[in-house]
Amino acid sequence: METAGHAEYRLQGLPPVIHASSRTLILGSMPGAVSLSKQEYYGHPRNHFWPLLYAIWGEGSPPETAYRDRLDFALEQGVGLWDVLAGCEREGSLDADIRKPEANDFILLLNEYPTIERVFFNGKTAEQLYRKQVLPQLLKQEKGTHIKYDTLPSSSPARAMSLQDKLVDWRKLGDA
Template sequence: MTIRQGFAPIAADDARVLVLGSMPSEASLLKQQYYGHPRNAFWPIMGLLFGAGPELTYEQRKKILMAQGIAVWDVLKYCRRPGSMDAAIDMASIEINDFAGFFARHPLIDRVFFNGGTAEKVYRQRVLPELSEKFNYLHYQRLPSTSPAYAAMNLQQKAAVWAVVKKAAAGMVK
């Protein structure tokens, strides 16, 4: 199995919201872009919510999210995984990103949204027990996965649920 390495976070110093995935897909790794699979709904949803849609360049999309106070990262720094499916991640091989350092560098973040179940499960099992009590102010919420593998909801349904990210970035959710 090939070792996969995730990306650095997309995050401005004044980020207020963090969206967490698990590990970039094969398509994302090839493009060196978060949510690079053409059928992943993340960028279409960001287009509907913030005007950061897939028709823009990746750099433009990143700038828009950062200007809105949104950070994007993954729970995993490294893992072994054949293909792109979260279910194929070799859990014995995972290395977690440095969340204590990240939250210390981004003290305005108070909301963490998980892009699907694997990100939430691994974070709660491997990150939360290691985080200092000084980060107890963080609020967590799982959102429906934007992956094309999660087909239980269409784009409009996912976007309606993901609208909480826009409210949180605007300080309208506590």
């Protein structure tokens, strides 16, 4: 589709990574181009997500381990991963370029995983999209009213902040 002189592409997100014992859910907005091409959450080598998780819990192998091992590490901490959006149009990887956002089905997710107590947004865009596209439907269905929400600085390399500075806020995950 051509709009205003540039092409936009319909993207589909990744399925949730979650377990019956997950108590915490980390929500991004929509995976970037590198992550989508690899079909991996936080697959860009400069994304701070995996180094942050390993720094918080300080165990296990370094983030260079196989993707499945990183997912297992997150799940062992009671952390599930998903994105607010199931799909959108976007050229490139920037949240600012997201058009025609379509939210994931959180009513279905919370019905299947009622153990979720905390949701952490990986960046302000994820929070804004959730509050606009998801929360009204949840409240209408009286779902997730017990969930506590918090917004963390984006782990994306586009967020100009050092790993150590991000870690100050991200340590809240370990306290959850």
